[in-house]
Amino acid sequence: MSTTTLPTSTPGTSAGALLHLVRTRQAETRGDLSRVTGLSRSSVASRLASLVDAGLLLEGEELASTGGRPAGGLQLNPDANVVLGVAVGRSRSQVGVFDLAGREVSGDTRDHEPGISPEKLMPDVVERLGTLLAGVTAPVAGIGMSLPGTVDPVRLTSVDAPVVRGWDGVPLEPWLRKVTDAPLHLDNDTSVLTRSELFGRVPAAQTMLVLKASTGLAMGLVADGRLVGAGRGHTGELGHTRVEAAGDLPCRCGATGCLETLAGGWALVARLQEQGVEARHIRDLVQLALDGEPQARRLLREAGRHIGEVLSVAANLLHPEAVIVGGDMGGAFDLFVAGLRESLYANGHPGATRALRFLPSTHGEAAGLHGCAALAIDAALAPEAVDARLRGRA
Numbered sequence: 001m002s003t004t005t006l007p008t009s010t011p012g013t014s015a016g017a018l019l020h021l022v023r024t025r026q027a028e029t030r031g032d033l034s035r036v037t038g039l040s041r042s043s044v045a046s047r048l049a050s051l052v053d054a055g056l057l058l059e060g061e062e063l064a065s066t067g068g069r070p071a072g073g074l075q076l077n078p079d080a081n082v083v084l085g086v087a088v089g090r091s092r093s094q095v096g097v098f099d100l101a102g103r104e105v106s107g108d109t110r111d112h113e114p115g116i117s118p119e120k121l122m123p124d125v126v127e128r129l130g131t132l133l134a135g136v137t138a139p140v141a142g143i144g145m146s147l148p149g150t151v152d153p154v155r156l157t158s159v160d161a162p163v164v165r166g167w168d169g170v171p172l173e174p175w176l177r178k179v180t181d182a183p184l185h186l187d188n189d190t191s192v193l194t195r196s197e198l199f200g201r202v203p204a205a206q207t208m209l210v211l212k213a214s215t216g217l218a219m220g221l222v223a224d225g226r227l228v229g230a231g232r233g234h235t236g237e238l239g240h241t242r243v244e245a246a247g248d249l250p251c252r253c254g255a256t257g258c259l260e261t262l263a264g265g266w267a268l269v270a271r272l273q274e275q276g277v278e279a280r281h282i283r284d285l286v287q288l289a290l291d292g293e294p295q296a297r298r299l300l301r302e303a304g305r306h307i308g309e310v311l312s313v314a315a316n317l318l319h320p321e322a323v324i325v326g327g328d329m330g331g332a333f334d335l336f337v338a339g340l341r342e343s344l345y346a347n348g349h350p351g352a353t354r355a356l357r358f359l360p361s362t363h364g365e366a367a368g369l370h371g372c373a374a375l376a377i378d379a380a381l382a383p384e385a386v387d388a389r390l391r392g393r394a
């Protein structure tokens with residue numbers, strides 16, 4: 001599996017490594033590449049020629065004519081390939097086609113019955129991808145897919161997904177082979193959300209906690225510019241941390257006293273229903289809160305407070321510069337963060353929270369889908385993958 005690499009890394013000197021330097025903006029000209037890698041100008045030139053021949057790199061006049069970049073500038077050709085993203089959640093699936101710069105070419109989001117089986121959903125996903133690909137001429141370089149829970153990124157199946165139970169152990173590749181032969185990459189939903197914060201830009205912070213607050217609660221971690229646990233297929237099970245305030249409330253995981261029983265979307269919805277307010281999904285509750293419904297507002301703010309209490313331990317240990325709020329609760333960012341901020345400041349060490357910023361996830365509701373695309377692009381454009389591709393052409 002690839003790992004997300006950031007501008008601070010020092011890749012090698014192959015053609016693939018040079019493309020990586022260009023795409024991560026560590027080098028914009030031939031001179032930059034010579035300086036960064038120590039390669040002679042002629043060595044740089046021959047490597048760039050192979051990249052241009054393969055259609056992966058744009059240079060000079062070609063670029064100047066598109067505006068923006070100076071003549072002699074270098075840029076990844078975003079149209080050399082497309083990748084596909086497939087983000088499957090408990091009650092919604094998103095599919096999309098992306099260029100190599102991570103821009104969405106086309107996409108499609110649909111709700112489905114909670115806990116739908118793969119036998120029911122995957123044929124639909126395949127059909128939707130086929131429709132999106134109609135008229136796309138660039139070859140597909142890969143598919144990035146995410147599922148909730150723990151996945152096996154090598155066997156390409158779900159391993160333990162309590163919210164989509166019927167998916168465990170079911171091979172996903174055979175369905176997607178109907179769309180493309182390009183490699184499939186599978187990861188956990190919070191992991192791709194976290195990856196989406198790193199892809200294609202200077203990240204908001206070198207160390208950040210990336211919260212997914214939806215039906216369940218999970219946390220991804222970027223430490224010193226790196227996605228922690230990339231390729232492992234699971235992320236921080238924040239929601240199943242025992243908290244005293246939860247007492248012996250039963251959790252959907254089978255244990256009692258988990259944070260989710262107080263602050264998970266499923267628990268908030270149940271509580272709102274007990275108050276006689278109609279809501280079926282955390283997205284309904286968020287919308288009610290935005291419309292001013294007082295119980296929904298109170299529940300979201302309290303959820304933020306409970307979550308902040310647990311996050312304060314992580315903040316004390318890691319001194320993050322930012323907390324990114326993703327997931328459905330991020331839709332009511334101000335309300336939720338008010339609670340989060342309150343308890344993080346109350347429970348965290350002042351030195352650990354002084355410079356802390358709270359930010360919404362960059363891609364909002366489509367963050368997971370963008371992360372799936374990033375997963376496929378990072379794999380397709382990893383230096384060793386590009387080098388293998390160039391060898392295949394020679």
Ligand SMILES: [Zn+2]
Nearest residue numbers: 240251253258
């Ligand atoms: Zn639990």
